[in-house]
Amino acid sequence: MNSKFIFRSILAVAVVTAASCKPELKTATPSKGNADFSRYISVGNSLTSGFADNGLYLEGQQNSYPLMIATQMQTVGGGAFSTPFFNANQSDGTGYKKLSGFTATGDPVITDVPAQAVIGSATVPGFGTVPLFTKYTGDLNNYGVPGIRLNNITLTYYGNLNPYFERLLPNTSPANTIPYLSFVTAKPYTFFSMWLGNNDVLGYATGGASVPADFPTDKALFAQLYNLAAGTMVKGGTGGAGTAKGVVATIPDVLSTPYFTTVTLKALLTAVQASAPTVQAIFIQPGSGAPRPATADDYFLLPLKAANVIGKPNAAGIPYGLHPLNPVESKYVLDKAEAAVIVDYTNSYNATIKSVAAANGLALMDANALFKSYAAGRVVNGAAVSAAYITGNLFSLDGIHLTPLGYAIVANEFIKSINSQYGSSIPIVDVTKYRGVKFP
Incomplete structure (x- = not known):
C-alpha cells in the first residue's frame, strides 16, 4: 500500500476525531507516595558535595544532585535543604581548574583558580599537617565529604584528618572526636540518600595503584560497614522512629571515566x-x-x-x-592486572550494595550502569552527551567528577529510583537548565 495514502488516511481520521471531541490533557499530580520527604539528608563523598573540576567551590555546591533532588521533593511535601555553601566572598572555595583556551593543535589549556577558603593548617600528631577551611556553622542537610571512604565512617579521629569534614564540625583539628556516621545521624530525618564506597576503589585507581595505603577496602569489611551504615540510616537519626526510607547508589565503573x-x-x-x-x-x-x-x-x-x-x-x-x-x-x-583488581572490587562492592538495599527495602540507583551507558554517548533533550573529555559535557575538567549537567542527569536517576520504590511522583529535573563544561 502507498505510504502517502496511509499517512493521509491517518491524518484525516485525526482531524475528524479532533473535531468531534475536545482533547483531554492529563497532568500527573506530584505525590509523595508512601515516603516522607519532610527532612531529607544526603550522605556521601565528593559526588554528593557537588565537587567538580578538581575542587569544591560555590557554583559546584549550588549544582549538587542532592540540592536538585530536594528542590523537586518540595513539590511533594519536602522541606528546606541546607548545603554548607562557601560564602560569596570565598566562592572559589578550595580552588579548582578552569578551561582557559586551546593550543594551536587543539589541546585544552587548563589553569588553576586559587583557593579562597583556606584559612591555615593544623598539625595532627602521628599524621602531619592538614589544611583548614573556613568553618560552616549553619543548618545542614548535605553531608557530602570529599575523600571519605566507607572504612572511614566509624573512625573517631577522621574529622581531624579530612579538612572537608573538619569544616562541618564544631571543634578545630585535632580536637574532633565524632565519627562521620554518628555525625550524620545526630538529628532526626525522614528520608536519606547514601552514595558511599566510591573512594574505596577510586584512590587506588587514580594513583596508578602506586600507593599501598590506597588499596581497596577489604571486601568483607566493606560488607560489614555497608550493612552497619544502612542499618543505622533507616533508624532515622536520634529520636527517629526507625522508619526512615531512603535510596542508595552503586559505585560507578571508574575505568569508563575520562580520567582513564x-x-x-x-x-x-x-x-x-x-x-x-x-x-x-x-x-x-x-x-x-x-x-x-x-x-x-x-x-x-x-x-x-x-x-x-x-x-x-x-x-x-x-x-x-x-x-x-x-x-x-x-x-x-x-596496568592490566591492576585494572582487573579495580573491576573485581567494584563488582564485589556493588553486589553488597544491591543486597543491602533489597534487605532494607531501599531504593537503588545503579550508577555503575548509568555511567557505562554514556560511554558511547546518549542524546539528552536533543543534545549529545558522552563520557568524552571536555566535549562530552558529562564530566568536569578533572575527568572524574561531573558537570552541572552531569549532576542533573544523576539527580533524575535518583528521582526515578525513588518514585519506583515508594510509589511517589516527584517531578524530574529539567536538565536543559544546567551547563556542561564551561568554555572560555
Missing part, C-alpha cells in the same frame, strides 16, 4: 611518531615486574597528558617512555 580513557596508547604513539616515525612502543613500569611495552589493556591516566613528559630525555639522555630504561612511571599507569 582520554590518554590512549594509540594517541601517544601517534604524537611521538609525528617526529620519530620509527618508534613502535611506549614503555611502562607495571605494578610488578620489569618495564615492558604498553598494550591496549593498560590504562594511561589523565595527568600524564598535563605532565607532557613523553619523549623528554633524562640525565642519561634516554627519552621518557620510549625506552625500558626510562619507562612511564607507575603513577601514570594502571
Whole structure:
C-alpha cells in the first residue's frame, strides 16, 4: 500500500476525531507516595558535595544532585535543604581548574583558580599537617565529604584528618572526636540518600595503584560497614522512629571515566611518531615486574597528558617512555592486572550494595550502569552527551567528577529510583537548565 495514502488516511481520521471531541490533557499530580520527604539528608563523598573540576567551590555546591533532588521533593511535601555553601566572598572555595583556551593543535589549556577558603593548617600528631577551611556553622542537610571512604565512617579521629569534614564540625583539628556516621545521624530525618564506597576503589585507581595505603577496602569489611551504615540510616537519626526510607547508589565503573580513557596508547604513539616515525612502543613500569611495552589493556591516566613528559630525555639522555630504561612511571599507569583488581572490587562492592538495599527495602540507583551507558554517548533533550573529555559535557575538567549537567542527569536517576520504590511522583529535573563544561 502507498505510504502517502496511509499517512493521509491517518491524518484525516485525526482531524475528524479532533473535531468531534475536545482533547483531554492529563497532568500527573506530584505525590509523595508512601515516603516522607519532610527532612531529607544526603550522605556521601565528593559526588554528593557537588565537587567538580578538581575542587569544591560555590557554583559546584549550588549544582549538587542532592540540592536538585530536594528542590523537586518540595513539590511533594519536602522541606528546606541546607548545603554548607562557601560564602560569596570565598566562592572559589578550595580552588579548582578552569578551561582557559586551546593550543594551536587543539589541546585544552587548563589553569588553576586559587583557593579562597583556606584559612591555615593544623598539625595532627602521628599524621602531619592538614589544611583548614573556613568553618560552616549553619543548618545542614548535605553531608557530602570529599575523600571519605566507607572504612572511614566509624573512625573517631577522621574529622581531624579530612579538612572537608573538619569544616562541618564544631571543634578545630585535632580536637574532633565524632565519627562521620554518628555525625550524620545526630538529628532526626525522614528520608536519606547514601552514595558511599566510591573512594574505596577510586584512590587506588587514580594513583596508578602506586600507593599501598590506597588499596581497596577489604571486601568483607566493606560488607560489614555497608550493612552497619544502612542499618543505622533507616533508624532515622536520634529520636527517629526507625522508619526512615531512603535510596542508595552503586559505585560507578571508574575505568569508563575520562580520567582513564582520554590518554590512549594509540594517541601517544601517534604524537611521538609525528617526529620519530620509527618508534613502535611506549614503555611502562607495571605494578610488578620489569618495564615492558604498553598494550591496549593498560590504562594511561589523565595527568600524564598535563605532565607532557613523553619523549623528554633524562640525565642519561634516554627519552621518557620510549625506552625500558626510562619507562612511564607507575603513577601514570594502571596496568592490566591492576585494572582487573579495580573491576573485581567494584563488582564485589556493588553486589553488597544491591543486597543491602533489597534487605532494607531501599531504593537503588545503579550508577555503575548509568555511567557505562554514556560511554558511547546518549542524546539528552536533543543534545549529545558522552563520557568524552571536555566535549562530552558529562564530566568536569578533572575527568572524574561531573558537570552541572552531569549532576542533573544523576539527580533524575535518583528521582526515578525513588518514585519506583515508594510509589511517589516527584517531578524530574529539567536538565536543559544546567551547563556542561564551561568554555572560555
